Amino acid sequence: MSGIAINRRFAMAASALCAAAALTGCGKQEPGAASAPPPVPARVLVVGTDAAYTPFESQNDKGEIVGFDIDVVNAVAKKAGLEIKFVNTPWEGIFNALDQGDRDLLVSAITVTDERRQTMDFSQPYFDARQLIAVRSDSPVAKFNDIKTLKVGVQNGTTGDEVVGKLLGKSSTSIKRFESTPLALKELEAGGVEAVVADNGVVVHYLANNTAGGFKTVSDAGFPVEKYGIAVKRGNSELLAKINQGLEGIRADGTYAKIYASHFGSESK
Ligand code: ARG
DSSP states (O other): OOHHHHHHHHHHHHHHHHHHTTTTOTTOOOTTOTTSOOOOOOOOEEEEEOOEETTTEEEOTTSOEESHHHHHHHHHHHHHTOOEEEEEOOHHHHHHHHHTTSOSEEOSSOBOOHHHHTTEEEOSOOEEEOEEEEEETTOOOOSGGGGTTSOEEEETTSHHHHHHHHHHOTTOTTEEEESSHHHHHHHHHHTSOSEEEEEHHHHHHHHHHHSSSOEEEEOOTTSOOEEEOOEEETTOHHHHHHHHHHHHHHHHTSHHHHHHHHHHSSOOO
16 A cells, blocks of 8 residues: 555544534643543423413413413433423424424423323422312302313313313213313313313412403312423433423522412412
């Protein structure tokens, strides 16, 4: 082999190395950092959320996605060194979008259930909720069982849908399923349903901000406590670990409590 051929091969190999290192700047390594591999640029993770769920997630007049969940996940991402962006994702397709890889994680006031655990993985819980019944102020309804004979609105595929399905029968024609919780509550206002069962935080917020006092809430101790979790694709343990680490971090440094107080007024437990 001639010297020229060797030199050319060396030059090609060297330029390939330079191309690979282009992101950090070839040949500009700090002295002493020679053995550290160049950091892989982080991919922006896509967070799916059904932004029709005030105060957890909604779109403001500028079209930005805002809310408690958004603040929590932004803080978690910052702690864990993750780059994220939120994409409004209708509830009905949200789990499928995660499974297909169109979303990397979901935050959407999602209750961790055994059934959902079969198809996705959840972070440590970050919020406690319960179902709550909304009815007209003059309604005689005093407990969950009292809505058994009524027309009931729920958001399709939610835990509210599930509990009502258990009481009225899953295929009961008295259950009216809506694409979003606000739509179910609007139908209550319009008189098309006589009760709505949904997550307490959302029901309380809606009634306080949208109705002129014509409606009330009815709680029932029989509703189990629900825990919201951040969902990742089943088996994505690396991302899950980072999210959990971020959650721990924002609880430990007081960020979580601040976010909680800014949305719900009082300090969380
Ligand atoms: N917590 C309930 C569930 O997991 C309802 C969540 C609905 N969330 C939303 N952003 N629409 O079924």
